[in-house]
Structures are given as C-alpha cells and as structure tokens.
Amino acid sequence: MWEWALEKKITAKLPHDVWVACNTVKQSWRNANAQIVAFWSACETAVRSAIEIPNKSFPIRPGLYARRYGNWLLLHLPSGRFLVYPAPRASEGGDVTYMGNNQRTRKFERLKTWGGKIVENITQAVACDLLFEAGLRLEKAGYEIVLSVHDEYICEIPDDKTRNHRHMEELMSSLPSWAEGLPLVAAGFETYRYRKE
Known part of the structure; x- marks a missing residue:
C-alpha cells in the first residue's frame, strides 16, 4: 500500500512507519464496520x-435516493428534504465532483466527493432535520428557544415548575415517523447561567 499511497500523493507527508500504523488502524476499523463501508x-x-x-431516482435505503434534475444532483432525505449539489460530474472510474465553496480558499470551485463524504453529509443533514423538528415540538409545548449551539437548544423557562429539562428531554427524544426505530436520546440540565455540560 505504501508505494500506491506515494504514487497517489496521499501519505500526508508522514514517514513510512507512521503511515503504515495509521493505515492499519483505518483498515482494522473498516473491517470491523463492514456495513458502514458498504453504505459508503x-x-x-x-x-x-x-x-x-x-x-431517474436511484434508491439507497427507504426514503433515501439520488436523482439528477437538470444541473443539480439531489439527495432525497428520509425527512423529505433534499441535499443539493450543483453541476455534478462523475468521471468513469474516477472522481465525483460538484461546484461549491472551497473551505480553505473561500473560492467557488469544483470540489471532489466520495462515498464516505456523501454519508457524512447525509448524517449531518438528518441530524439537523431531527433537531429542527424537536425545536418545533419544544416551542409548541411552550419552551421559548433563546439560543441553539450545535446540537442543543437553550430555553428560558419560568421558575414555577411548569416546565423542566426532563420534559424537554422527552420532547427532543420523540421521533418523527420518518425516523422510526432510530436510537435517539436527549440529555439536559437546568441552570441559572448557560454553561457547557
């Protein structure tokens, strides 16, 4: 593998023995998680x-499919929302690319993606959908969201025991029908000043 990695310029300038150790850990993880690798x-x-x-739609899992519409690649998420990739291209046996903002250069340019990265995008999008739906349930139950930080909501509630963090946990752990069977648990706490738990 070392010679192949050198040729492809994917050694991250690591010394041979360090690269081999890292690659061994990577391969061991992939062998132990074959279903995830198959999903990629x-x-x-x-x-x-x-x-x-x-x-034409190409199904991946129930509620999840890929479809090209005009100059857009759409990934239909279980929630019904779409991830959209502009100007997609796939070279035969080569790279899958699309147009987007390069996070390093801040330029709009052609970006490369692959199975693992696509799954990362899907995972983050599904987590976002779950969080947004939980926010709607919280607000409907009278919790005023004053701030969100990554995967948490901060609410100001009256000090009269009509609302509490345990009730918020229940609301946030409730699953929409499209996510049935997903293991999801929320954890919260109450404090007079915001802090990271």
Missing part, C-alpha cells in the same frame, strides 16, 4: 448512476 459504496454508486442517467 451504495451511496457513491447511486450518486454516480444519478449523474449519468438524469431524471
């Missing part, structure tokens, strides 16, 4: 197929 592959295959054959 399924997502990339669906995306490649959608790019090559516009206006």
